[in-house]
Amino acid sequence: MAAGVDVETIRYYEKAGLLPSPARRANGYRDYGGKHLERLAFIRHCRALDLPLAKISRLLELLSQPAAACDDVDRLVESQLERVRIRIRSLRALEKQLSALRSRCAGPQTAAACGILHELVTAAHRESVAHAGEDRAAAAPVTRGGRRKVQA
Amino acid sequence: MAAGVDVETIRYYEKAGLLPSPARRANGYRDYGGKHLERLAFIRHCRALDLPLAKISRLLELLSQPAAACDDVDRLVESQLERVRIRIRSLRALEKQLSALRSRCAGPQTAAACGILHELVTAAHRESVAHAGEDRAAAAPVTRGGRRKVQA
């Protein structure tokens, strides 16, 4: 029975402590049992939900502690959902920008005449001016904290 | 004038060949000129569009070759747009799954009784059975190609 998962990925999980080391055959080959495959399937399903391995690890832990409270599980799903929603919003904004950008050049042109390149350059320029303004505004009240930026 | 960009990031771009090494002052400090800052702003704007550095590199190259054709630029934006749309679709599917999942557990429970954990386990199980089926079906026609999977 094939698990449908790349071998290297499985060994990565093993190293990462998500899967217990399986028994070995006489020749040293790994011998996966039903338990391993169930656990692996669980991990892959959670990964398909884009949960990071650390959180999956926590879920596995709770699976083996039936009496524990499930608050962590619920919060984890909730926060993942929130993450996904935020990501969708930002990707939608991106989509808008990109499709506007695309419409700036119709067909074959030289780089010099390409509306896309042009727009990228001028938008970047606008932003850099805006940033400089922000920084001037922020400079007076706050002298400490924040990461270092570059000087020119 | 601050560029609004983390210093380490800038030096990373320098190492990666996206920004030319700036002139140095007597004390060895980097001295950024207007050209550098424009270029940096361009890079940051493109990164905000989630373009990978390699593609940005290509755009910068074309910026310095005004007579070149802009096909690459147009294709690049198009393919990025496509990428973003695909990502949005898959994230929306994810959102659905996660919000269905969330509704499986209302309030404080033990891990054993948590509908979320339950659903994760059974969904994973269903899928692993399905995968096994796929693999059985695929085993006959194709013997070569494909990456190795795990045996149990």
Added chain:
DNA sequence: GTTGACATTGAAGCGGCTACAGGGTTCCAA
């Protein structure tokens, strides 16, 4: 007996930063 497809290990690479260690410099206030 030789080929070829499997398995094993450990290490390195991907992208795009981010964080640190271990120094030097600059500036301002007490």
Added chain:
DNA sequence: TTGGAACCCTGTAGCCGCTTCAATGTCAAC
């Protein structure tokens, strides 16, 4: 004057979740 905060430098390692590679071992088929 001195001391400390806040910047700069170089170089290296870490993050995530794999993926790829190199070198070697094992097994079945022809």
